[in-house]
Amino acid sequence: MHRDHTPGNGGPSARPQPSAPGSRALRIGVGGPVGSGKTALVAALCRVLAGRFSLAVVTNDIYTTEDADFLRAAGVLAADRIAAVQTGCCPHTAVRDDISGNLDAVEDLEAAHPDLDLVLIESGGDNLTMTFSRGLADVQMFVIDVSGGDKVPRKGGPGVSRSDLLVINKTDIAPQIGADLAVMDRDAARMRPGTPVAFLSLRETPDADVVTAWVLDRLAAWRAGTPVPAVRAGG
Numbered sequence: 530m531h532r533d534h535t536p537g538n539g540g541p542s543a544r545p546q547p548s549a550p551g552s553r554a555l556r557i558g559v560g561g562p563v564g565s566g567k568t569a570l571v572a573a574l575c576r577v578l579a580g581r582f583s584l585a586v587v588t589n590d591i592y593t594t595e596d597a598d599f600l601r602a603a604g605v606l607a608a609d610r611i612a613a614v615q616t617g618c619c620p621h622t623a624v625r626d627d628i629s630g631n632l633d634a635v636e637d638l639e640a641a642h643p644d645l646d647l648v649l650i651e652s653g654g655d656n657l658t659m660t661f662s663r664g665l666a667d668v669q670m671f672v673i674d675v676s677g678g679d680k681v682p683r684k685g686g687p688g689v690s691r692s693d694l695l696v697i698n699k700t701d702i703a704p705q706i707g708a709d710l711a712v713m714d715r716d717a718a719r720m721r722p723g724t725p726v727a728f729l730s731l732r733e734t735p736d737a738d739v740v741t742a743w744v745l746d747r748l749a750a751w752r753a754g755t756p757v758p759a760v761r762a763g764g
């Protein structure tokens with residue numbers, strides 16, 4: 530059953546005003562195309578951070594609970610810290626347009642674990658138009674990989690150009706694909722001037738050190754009450 534998130538209805542879940550930084554767990558959105566490595570990255574972040582912070586994860590799949598099942602089977606967090614949303618519709622809809630199912634899942638986790646520091650919300654795999662509503666995610670990263678070739682960053686779209694962090698994963702297979710990482714770096718910098726891009730290979734660096742550092746930085750800012758970066762216009 531979905532709670533009523535209609536703005537102004539006065540209930541405890543009433544929105545739409547964003548919460549003050551630091552007043553609850555930081556919510557980080559992890560979006561990107563199908564198979565780019567979102568679940569693998571979420572698993573890596575849980576493995577690295579769970580000993581230091583109180584974490585929870587919300588996964589999104591269209592018809593299954595595949596990603597949540599994978600994370601539970603991998604034992605990256607206690608099972609009751611992992612919630613699955615079955616969108617039944619295009620993944621971006623459930624994290625951008627009608628976010629009620631995801632908000633319910635986040636709030637249930639926060640109620641069950643009042644000490645939560647961080648909630649990772651993984652979208653279902655979608656295309657380059659995917660982005661999270663700021664009513665759901667305080668900050669968001671967009672995960673692409675090199676398997677589609679080095680052209681992907683210059684194709685733009687809100688995930689590439691407006692996310693708070695662009696992750697370019699699977700650099701280990703760039704030689705096989707013939708993807709030029711320097712081209713991807715140049716194009717990404719042009720599409721999102723002044724905002725970070727992280728090249729990553731979860732095969733070679735399973736602790737995702739560069740992304741972990743970004744998450745720790747965002748978490749420290751959130752806990753200090755510093756406003757998180759706004760999703761920028763354009764793109």
Ligand SMILES: Nc1nc2c(ncn2[C@@H]2O[C@H](COP(=O)(O)OP(=O)(O)OP(=O)(O)O)[C@@H](O)[C@H]2O)c(=O)[nH]1
Nearest residue numbers: 562563564565566567568569653654699730731732
């Ligand atoms: N070679 C290589 N494979 C990777 C890397 N990261 C993830 N993979 C593999 O890529 C495949 C897809 O990874 P997932 O984490 O399931 O991707 P996803 O984005 O969550 O996929 P969906 O949830 O279906 O959208 C898996 O077989 C991973 O093991 C990487 O850095 N290098």
